[in-house]
Amino acid sequence: MKIVGKILTAFFFIFGVLFTLAAFSSDQSNQGGTLLTGIILLIICAVLGYFSFRKAPGAASNDQNITYNIDLPANVSMDSLKCESCGGAITPKDIAMVAGAPVVTCPFCHTTYQLTEDPKW
Numbered sequence: 001m002k003i004v005g006k007i008l009t010a011f012f013f014i015f016g017v018l019f020t021l022a023a024f025s026s027d028q029s030n031q032g033g034t035l036l037t038g039i040i041l042l043i044i045c046a047v048l049g050y051f052s053f054r055k056a057p058g059a060a061s062n063d064q065n066i067t068y069n070i071d072l073p074a075n076v077s078m079d080s081l082k083c084e085s086c087g088g089a090i091t092p093k094d095i096a097m098v099a100g101a102p103v104v105t106c107p108f109c110h111t112t113y114q115l116t117e118d119p120k121w
Contacts, residue, residue, distance in 0.1 A: 005052025009045055016041030068097050085111040 019038030023031045081090035081104070088108035095104050095115070102115040 002052050005048055009049040009052055012041050012045035012048060016045050066097075083109060083111060084113060085109050 016038050019034050019041060021038075023035035023038060025031075082088065083090060083104075083106040086106060086109040088106055090104055090106065094107055095102055097103070103112060104115055105112045
């Protein structure tokens with residue numbers, strides 16, 4: 001609905017400006033009526049523009065909270081994770097999802113690598 005309002009705002013703006021400019025031409029007999037029509041169109045443009053370009057009250061910003069759930073097969077026991085480079089302990093806060101893949105950043109040596117899962121067969 002806001003798109004239609006924006007299109008109508010542009011329409012009323014263009015014709016409001018045209019009618020207002022036409023009122024000042026020297027070869028027109030009804031300059032007062034044309035000027036009044038142009039002003040009315042510009043007022044309609046302002047009202048439509050206000051309602052179509054304003055943000056909805058209480059609208060949230062573009063911050064999104066994404067939650068990833070990982071389904072593990074059957075009986076899985078969690079061993080402690082260690083950095084491949086320095087052997088430091090990795091905690092869950094050091095794991096982040098980047099482009100749909102789990103990526104680990106070591107808090108000690110700052111090495112970044114992707115977690116991979118060995119085949120189950």
